[in-house]
Amino acid sequence: MSTPTPNNLTLIRPDDWHVHFRDDAILQAVVPYTASQFGRAIVMPNLMPPITSISAANSYRDRILAAVPEDISFDPLMTAYLTDTTDSNELAEGYEQGVFTAVKLYPANATTNSSHGVSDLHNVYGVLEKMQSIGMPLLIHGEVTDPTIDIFDREAVFIETILQPLIHDFRELRIVLEHVTTEEAVEFVTDRHASAPGKIGATITAHHLMINRTDIFRGGIRPHLYCLPIAKRERHRLALRKAAISGEGPFFLGTDTAPHSISAKESNCGCAGIFSSPVAMQAYAQVFDEENALEKLEDFASRNGPAFYGLPENEDTITLRRCERNSVDRVSVSGEDDVMPFLAEEGIIWSVN
Ligand code: NCD
Numbered sequence: 001m002s003t004p005t006p007n008n009l010t011l012i013r014p015d016d017w018h019v020h021f022r023d024d025a026i027l028q029a030v031v032p033y034t035a036s037q038f039g040r041a042i043v044m045p046n047l048m049p050p051i052t053s054i055s056a057a058n059s060y061r062d063r064i065l066a067a068v069p070e071d072i073s074f075d076p077l078m079t080a081y082l083t084d085t086t087d088s089n090e091l092a093e094g095y096e097q098g099v100f101t102a103v104k105l106y107p108a109n110a111t112t113n114s115s116h117g118v119s120d121l122h123n124v125y126g127v128l129e130k131m132q133s134i135g136m137p138l139l140i141h142g143e144v145t146d147p148t149i150d151i152f153d154r155e156a157v158f159i160e161t162i163l164q165p166l167i168h169d170f171r172e173l174r175i176v177l178e179h180v181t182t183e184e185a186v187e188f189v190t191d192r193h194a195s196a197p198g199k200i201g202a203t204i205t206a207h208h209l210m211i212n213r214t215d216i217f218r219g220g221i222r223p224h225l226y227c228l229p230i231a232k233r234e235r236h237r238l239a240l241r242k243a244a245i246s247g248e249g250p251f252f253l254g255t256d257t258a259p260h261s262i263s264a265k266e267s268n269c270g271c272a273g274i275f276s277s278p279v280a281m282q283a284y285a286q287v288f289d290e291e292n293a294l295e296k297l298e299d300f301a302s303r304n305g306p307a308f309y310g311l312p313e314n315e316d317t318i319t320l321r322r323c324e325r326n327s328v329d330r331v332s333v334s335g336e337d338d339v340m341p342f343l344a345e346e347g348i349i350w351s352v353n
């Protein structure tokens with residue numbers, strides 16, 4: 001890596017270990033943003049219907065690749081959506097063939113398009129045993145779904161009541177706790193990594209490094225800052241920043257970019273999801289810069305993820321440059337409403353090429 005200066009920074013091309021591309025017109029509109037910054041991305045399988053088979057993953061991958069601009073090389077890494085009735089042989093075969101990189105666990109009804117998720121982890125113990133034996137990673141949306149649990153507590157309660165027992169039963173299972181939002185999650189991942197290196201990873205989004213729960217209500221309700229897991233108190237945001245800039249192995253970049261049309265967000269019952277891919281590396285650079293930790297950005301964005309997944313680092317580089325404040329435009333989707341990107345109001349002070 002070249003020596004970081006306050007004004008520009010060249011990094012090994014980063015990867016995004018958590019994205020939602022959707023399908024059809026919206027996929028066409030959003031894929032180029034991720035592909036222009038990242039070498040690879042873990043693609044979430046929560047389509048309707050979800051991606052549960054090798055053939056569905058292969059054709060989804062082809063549709064993604066068809067949306068990548070010709071002059072860009074980009075490798076979408078596919079995931080399988082775990083259901084109560086997933087066939088472990090289909091997963092194992094997909095993993096062996098290199099079609100599936102990992103399996104995604106959504107607790108049933110935890111978030112957008114998760115109605116087919118797992119209703120009781122004991123239903124998938126056979127599948128988890130198989131995954132553990134072949135080293136296939138389990139990517140977890142870590143929130144309980146009990147409607148009586150306060151929404152701001154759902155991640156911490158998940159860790160205590162679901163994740164701890166899961167790890168007890170599957171000591172060798174490789175797990176990524178996705179989009180961590182709490183101090184409790186950071187502590188859990190740090191401790192687990194200390195006792196079982198290589199068995200745990202955690203993605204951190206740019207928005208959870210930038211906003212806390214008060215920001216969602218700044219001057220009025222701000223539907224474009226609503227996502228799941230929901231942003232928490234300031235002390236949690238600060239714990240996430242500390243984890244991200246630590247450069248420590250288990251923490252890596254995952255934007256959870258999750259586009260929804262403006263009408264689906266600005267509604268009586270608005271969808272969860274923040275669309276951040278147009279400003280992804282710009283936002284992370286701003287955070288690391290604010291923390292005087294730009295020299296750690298490459299570990300977080302370009303090294304720790306491949307190390308966890310057992311993949312080589314990308315061979316090319318990107319350069320981030322400090323710039324005048326640039327505005328961030330809405331993204332138009334053919335035949336549908338526009339999508340509002342993260343930081344559309346604030347603008348960005350870094351550029352990427
Ligand atoms: C995601 C989506 O819209 O698919 N939404 C979100 O708020 N993050 C699903 C998810 O990752 O929870």
Ligand code: ZN
Nearest residue numbers: 018020044256
């Ligand atoms: Zn997600």
